[in-house]
Amino acid sequence: MSHSSAKPRRGAATVLALGILSVPLAGGTAGALPAAVPAASAATSPTPSPSGSAAVRDMTPALARRLDAAVQHVMREADVPGVTVGVWTPGQADYVRSFGTANRATGQRMSSDLYTRIGSETKMFTVTAVLQLVDQGKVGLDDPIGKYVDGVPNGDRITLRDLAGMRSGLFNYSEDDGFFKALTTDPRRHFTPQELLAYSFKHPVMFQPGQKFSYSNTNLILLGLLVEKESGQRLGDYIGQHILAPAGMRHTLFPTGNEFPTPHAQGYTDQTATGKVEETAGWDPSWAWAAGAMISDLDDLHSWARTAATGVFPDGGSMVSPAVQRQRLATPPTGIAGAGYGLGIFDVQGWIGHNGSLPGYEALTVYLPSTRTTVVVLLNTDISYRGNIEPSTLFGQAITRIISPAHVFDLPAPAAATR
Secondary structure (H helix, E strand, O other), X not given: OEEEEOOEOOOOOOOXXXXXXXXXXXXXXXXXXXXXXXXXXXXXXXEOOOOOOOOOOOOXXXXXXXXXXXXXXXXXXXXXXXXXXXXXXXXXXXXXXXXXXXXXXXXXXXXXXXXXXXXXXXXXXXXXXXXXXXXXXOOOOOOEHHHOOOOOOOOOOOEHHHHHOOOOOOOOHHHOHHHHHHHHHOOOOOOOHHHXXXXXXXXXXXXXXXXXXXXXXXXXXXXXXXXXXXXXXOHHHHHHHHXXXXXXXXXXXXXXXXXXXXXXXXXEEOOOOOOOOEEOOOXXXXXXXXXXXXXXXXXXXXXXXXXXXXXXXXXXXXXXXXXXXXXHOOOOEOOOOOXXXXXXXXXXXXXXXXXXXXXXXXXXXXXXXXXXXXXXXXXXXXOOEOOOEOHHHHHHHHHHHXXXXXXXXXXXXXXXXXX
């Protein structure tokens, strides 16, 4: 999908943009990554973090070597500068490793303590805020968005459930040519939610609400405005107070501009006006807002994966009620084999979570309930492999082939998807 979050793709056929704000589905195609991988390369040897958390503690050496080799193989194949991978299963040793370069200009090595932009993983937080308002009785999932936001095409028919489940029929603003030009002409420009909606609303609706799945960042902008109106708080403030703080996520934030805490990796993208690769750490993610602007780090996302999948905070308190969480995890088919999308969250071959992508960065945060395993992948490029495959999907596929062969994370890119 591109179950992504914030990735503008000019002329893209957006099938699932779950991890990327508005990108074509980026999944690993069958055969994209050989089952057998070569031995680890010294050029991309893993680096320990300052805290030592990057060590593969008592994990079986043979298994650790297989994971090392698989990750390094994807790096070479997809030309990824740097990546951090975490795999955690209760009762087993952790695997946390960083490979490659965080900043090509300075030679800084990738490490597990870096902040990163998480793109469409932001959608999980925005939808969680909506679900909390449902629990509070302030909104209803089957309320029309027109009850709260004026001027929405089909706003009297599109429900909050349609928006959160990517079944609204609204055009994805980040696929608008005018938007792409505005963003790439001045990547540090600040966009307002109303400006983003204007790019969408000048297009006709694509289908009647509920008819099918179609990933659209426009949906999340509307839900973000809903949260602000009904909570009386700015979206970032609400998420910080009611989700991040009780979840113990002290290194996760919703930026208001292009602020980016240090240390962080430099990002590299070809989503530019010229098509040439540029650095993106200083770009303003306001264009992604409620769909993909957030920042986090490895440790926070490790904790968040289980919280999002269960609806329960680490201290045992409910993030959302069990009844609402069950509705969230109802993941109707998306048209991609083995992939369903619920309310701001996906289920891909049993892995529950979301991916994210925006210029220069990609993230994958998923949880497998059957074994309580969490996988987090963070990388500093969004440049597609073979034109339409998100590198984060390749990493997810390679890792899960080894640790959960009955549940291989796979999002095959459709033949029609183009850059």
